[in-house]
Amino acid sequence: MKILLLSAYDADSHRYWHQNLIEQFPEHDWTLLTLPARYFSWRIRGNSLSWAFGPERSTLEQPYDLLIATSMTDLSALKGMVPNLANTPTMVYFHENQFAYPATEKAHKTVEPQILNIYTAASADRILFNTAYNRDTFLHGASALLKKLPDQVPAELVTRLKNRSEVLPVPLENRLFTSPEQSQLKHTDWQDDDQRALRIVWAARWEYDKGPGHLLAILQQFETQDIDYRLCLLGQKFRHSPNEFNLITEQFKHRLVQFGYAESRDEYLQWLRGADIFLSTAIHEFQGLSVSEAVTCGCLPLLPAREVYPVLFDETYLYSCSDDINQEAKGACEKLTEYSSPLTAPAQPDSSHLSWKNQRENYRQIFTELADQTLKN
Missing domain, CATH: 3.40.50.2000 (Glycogen Phosphorylase B;)
Structure with missing residues (x-):
């Protein structure tokens, strides 16, 4: 044909x-x-x-x-x-x-x-x-x-x-559903951090519709709750990216293990395979490929209860949304607290149907x- x-x-x-x-x-x-x-x-x-x-x-x-x-x-x-x-x-x-x-x-x-x-x-x-x-x-x-x-x-x-x-x-690529060698499971920069810290990935285009303001508010809320975490912030940066990303580097330098585009596809997948949680703050999302890839690589999704997410994921993985950005940040923080406890952490969602x-x-x-x-x- x-x-x-x-x-x-x-x-x-x-x-x-x-x-x-x-x-x-x-x-x-x-x-x-x-x-x-x-x-x-x-x-x-x-x-x-x-x-x-x-x-x-x-x-x-x-x-x-x-x-x-x-x-x-x-x-x-x-x-x-x-x-x-x-x-x-x-x-x-x-x-x-x-x-x-x-x-x-x-x-x-x-x-x-x-x-x-x-x-x-x-x-x-x-x-x-x-x-x-x-x-x-x-x-x-x-x-x-x-x-x-x-x-x-x-x-x-x-x-x-x-x-x-x-x-x-x-x-999704079939290779995402095959187990990598044990030596490749965790990115070296993750391994250098305190093993007790939650390893969080945020990966999206660095534009307003991916919710950088929401991300900043959530990170600030994490700090007020004294949550121990490391952040890998990935994505495509543009000439005029929102200023919130500059504020994140200033305020959360001690949390960042990666800031910017991964040098290769393999490195990107290594970051995902080494993370505990994939965080989204999107205010515009039609399928959320990055979320699905992260779930396939073993991350628990932490997602806003809006856009396409309620269609794709059970409410177990969704934090409550609000017109008040700080109130929404509290909802994300409450959900993260559930994730950090073995007694309340949800099961890993199945994404095999997307292969x-x-x-x-x-x-x-x-x-x-x-x-x-x-x-x-």
Whole structure:
């Protein structure tokens, strides 16, 4: 099968997904086109122009049995500008949707990214979402937006989108589910610390939607409760990262064993395998790949009871949330206290259903169904 895969805003999580997808299906003939994850407003609106009238046009004009696109792709425009793609069976994968992002004063107040999501979904034969939370917030958001439009709005559009939709998670690498050698279980910097200290990892993009203010408040609460811990703070830092990270280095230098991006994938996994707890403070999360990876590596998740987390994890692993950031920090601290006692610590959650071993057949079946559609046309 000849498959064209388009990743119009190739962020780390999108790259993780398509690299493993291609690796899992070597029997197919893959063509991958990507665009850098920068200049968001231009990228999501201009990717169809960049591809259709750029050097990749000849690639797009080749015959394909299946077209796979991420939700950032301006699919309706691209199919119009490159007519041979119009009749190619198409699967769109939503890593996120533009209806469920947290509001910020810095964000452009425009519905165009949301409209683009609707157009792209409407141009696909199958619409896949990484979680039910992602699917439901998309459908609810699309319905709410369409109700605000003045006239000539298709009455059954959201129903048609819903009927084409299903949930299929981003699978985790199979190697995460194999036990590493004992010598590799713990990162050397963890081993140098007091063995009684809780080893906590926080790993996310260093941006406002991952809750740096919440993280700072939680660490301050840990100090008031005299909790003994070490913190490994991982993630991608940007030119203008929130100031809370500077405050964390100033106030919690004595707790930090790592501050910044891991030098390699293997080092990142070593940090996870050596940790006790994975802490999230996200105010925007659609699947939480880093959490799932950490759980697979043996960490107990300590997560806010919001976003996708209540869908994925039992309340045992969730701390209470509040509009009062300090009150929320107290909830996280109370949950951490439970984790630190053998009598109240929860069992390790099972993430085996997320392995490629258990998800590959679901992907294969969709490919086959769409390919059969090609033969019928």
